[in-house]
Amino acid sequence: MTEPVIYETQGQIALLTLNRPERLNALNYATNDRILEVLDGVESDASIRAIIITGAGDRAFSAWGDIHEFTQSVKAGVDIAVRDFCKRGQTVTARLEAFPKPIIAAVNGIAFGGGCEITEAVHLAVASENALFAKPEINIGIPPTFGGTQRLPRLAGRKRALELLLTGDTFSPQRAMEMGLVNKVVPHEELIPAAFDLARRIIRHSPLAAARIITAVTRGINTTIDEGLLIEREQFARMASTRDIRAGLDSWIARETPHYTGT
Numbered sequence: 001m002t003e004p005v006i007y008e009t010q011g012q013i014a015l016l017t018l019n020r021p022e023r024l025n026a027l028n029y030a031t032n033d034r035i036l037e038v039l040d041g042v043e044s045d046a047s048i049r050a051i052i053i054t055g056a057g058d059r060a061f062s063a064w065g066d067i068h069e070f071t072q073s074v075k076a077g078v079d080i081a082v083r084d085f086c087k088r089g090q091t092v093t094a095r096l097e098a099f100p101k102p103i104i105a106a107v108n109g110i111a112f113g114g115g116c117e118i119t120e121a122v123h124l125a126v127a128s129e130n131a132l133f134a135k136p137e138i139n140i141g142i143p144p145t146f147g148g149t150q151r152l153p154r155l156a157g158r159k160r161a162l163e164l165l166l167t168g169d170t171f172s173p174q175r176a177m178e179m180g181l182v183n184k185v186v187p188h189e190e191l192i193p194a195a196f197d198l199a200r201r202i203i204r205h206s207p208l209a210a211a212r213i214i215t216a217v218t219r220g221i222n223t224t225i226d227e228g229l230l231i232e233r234e235q236f237a238r239m240a241s242t243r244d245i246r247a248g249l250d251s252w253i254a255r256e257t258p259h260y261t262g263t
Helices: 029-043 067-076 078-098 114-121 136-140 148-156 160-167 171-176 187-205 207-220 225-239 243-254
Strands: 007-010 011-017 050-055 061-063 103-107 108-111 123-130 130-133 184-186
Touching: 011 029, 011 103, 011 114, 011 130, 011 187, 029 078, 050 187, 061 103, 061 114, 067 078, 078 114, 103 114, 103 187, 108 114, 114 130, 114 148, 123 171, 123 187, 130 171, 136 160, 148 160, 160 184, 171 184, 184 187, 187 207, 207 243
Parallel strands: 011 050, 050 103, 061 108, 103 123, 108 130, 123 184
Antiparallel strands: 007 011
8 A cells, every 4th residue: 555644754844745645635534644744753753853744646735634534434434533533633633733843744735624734733834826715615514614604713813714724725825825824935946955954954953942832832822821831831941951951041142153953
C-alpha cells in the first residue's frame, strides 16, 4: 500500500505530505492514524524543531474526510461513527493545535472539510494562490466534525464563520487570510519555499520558548483574561530556570547571537 503520509526532513524541519492524490488527499482513517504516529515521533526527536504539512500533487491539500469510509461507519451505527470518524478526527486536530513544536500548513490546493479543519488547527498557514477553501459538510447533512464549528468562529468571528458553515460556499485564499485562517498567500511555485522560510525564522529562537508560547496561546485563548494571564505566568516560570533563558539574556547584553540548546 502507498504510505498515506510521506515523512521527510530538511535539517531541523520535518515535511509531512498527505499522500492520497488520487483521492484529493482525503483524510481516511489510516491517514489520521499515521499523522498521530508521526507527531509522536517528532515530539520525541529533539533534532526536529518545526513541521510543515502539505498535500501531494497540485490539486489538493486535503479535500475532506473519506466519505466512502465514513458512510460505512454511519451504516454500522451512531456509536461506531462517532468513535471511528468524529473522535478520531478531533483527536488529530487537537493534537496539531496543542503540539509543542510549531506546525505550518502549506495549503497547495483544495482545503475542504477536514483539510480546512487542519488549517484551522495548526499554528500557522501559508496558502498558494491556487488554494480553495470550503466548509461543505452541510451539503451531506452534517455539521463539521473535526473541530470546525469551534475553531473557525474563534478565528473569523461568529457571523463570518456561520455564513461559511451554513452555506457550504467555497472561499478564496485571500478571504481566508482576511479572516485569519492563513497568514500569507503566495504564488503557487513559492509555497513550499515560503513555508520553509517561515519555519527557519521561528527555529532560530529557543525551542523551549516556542513551546511555552504555543501552550500559553492554545490554553489561554478559550479562557478569561485573568485565567490566561495565570497560564502566561506559569509558562514563564517554566522558562525561568532554563539554560535557554540565560543564553538569551547573556547574548542580548553582549550583543551576540544566542546559541540555544533547548535545555
